[in-house]
Amino acid sequence: MVGLNTEGTEVGHGGARRLVWQLGVGLFFLLAGCTSEVHPPSYSFYHWETQLKVNDSLLHAHQADRLYIKAFDVSWEQGRAEPAAVLQTSDNTLAVVAVPIIFITNEVFQHPADTLAEDITALLDRSFPYPFAELQLDCDWTAGTRIAYFDFLTHLRELLPGKTISCTVRLHQYRDRAVQGVPPVDRAVLMAYNTGELGRWETDNSIVDPRIISAYVKDQPPYPLPLDLAVAVYDWAAVYRRGQLAYLINEPDLAELADTARFAALGPLRYQVERSTYYGGLYLYRGDLIRREVAGRDAALRLADGLWPQIAGVKSERIIFYRMGSRQWAD
Known part of the structure; x- marks a missing residue:
């Protein structure tokens, strides 16, 4: 692999970059004539592959102290909620904090699923080998499934007392919170990607379009939950x-x-x-x-630096890159 050492130099091993960011944001607020307790972010990564492959060099280059690991998916199959893509690993220890993530399709919440929370926590207990203090849920809920999804989140919090429950928030959910609702969790992560119309050949890049993202976040009031930020680093072909x-x-x-x-x-x-x-x-x-679509490393860093002062609150902590394992980190 090439680029990891170069990448570390460009990013400044995390610390120098955060210092530059802090000076820039401090100047922003000084010029704006206001005070703020928003802190510079730390960096983390999403791991989305079924087979766990930890890039320790990448974690070190960004001084990342935690890894968000997809534990499994849940989708609606043959009349019931079924798990898939359960994490495979033979390693029982990690050098960083592990946060399991469960991806659930919106269709699951279009049907009664009374024991879903119990089933998920049981499977997580059996399949996720690392201790965790936080569980994250990833679901693109809609106004029609909001009640069922939020009820599920509430029940999940009751089953996991003492643990932080977080969830992802899409850009439309962030902007249209009066209709989409605010999930009953401890923290949220704004997903600043998958913004364009993937189904249209004419689309330039459906993964990330800074103009579209800006339109969603511009002039929005602070989100009523501690909010982190996720940006994309990967490529695919449609x-x-x-x-x-x-x-x-x-x-x-x-x-x-x-x-x-x-x-x-x-x-x-x-x-x-x-x-x-x-x-x-x-x-x-x-x-x-x-059509090949690319969300590159450098563009992701620029986007994150620009968005953080707009969406971060006092308790915002992290910029999370989706995803570890992308070849874009080597470019």
Whole structure:
């Protein structure tokens, strides 16, 4: 791997970057004529792969003291809530604090699930090998599922007394809190990515668009929960067939895309399949369109630095990068 040492130099091993940030934000508030107790953020990472692979060099480069680890998914399958992608690891210890995350599809809360909280805590107890003081829930709830999801969160807090319960908040939930509600948890994380219309071929980059993000956060009052921030560092390719999104390919093979016998470049990061072929484990047909989308490391750092003064409150603590394991950290 290349770039870790270079990355550490550019970021200043976390501490220097935070000093620069602190001076800049201090000047911001001085010029604004107000006082604030908002602190410079510390850095953390999301781990989203089923097989645990900890990049200790990356943690060290950013002075990260905790890792948010997806423990498993829960989706609605064959008439019931079913777990999937349960974390696989043979290591019982970590050098940083572990925070388990459970991803739950919104569809789960469109159906009665009276024992969901009990089932989840039982599976977490069996499958997550690390001690934890915080549990995070990730669900893109809607106004229609808000009551069921919030009831679930309340029940979960009752089952885990003494533990911090946090959850993710999408940009539309952050802005439209009067309709979407504020979840009954101890803390929240604003997810500042997946902002564009993925289903449209014309979209430039559905992962991150600073203009769209700015429109969601601009002039919003402080969020009524301690709020952290998550930004994206990863890339994928969206495949379109007959005008419809067909597939997403994580970290597509760039050498194969350069094969002009199979793919024709239509412009920056856009391609057309010239000859039916296998790509990324999928069979693509002649005429299929491919748009590569990139959320790079440096852009994520700039976005985070710009957003933090706008969304952070007194008890805000962390900028969390999604995700550890992305090849973008090596660029």
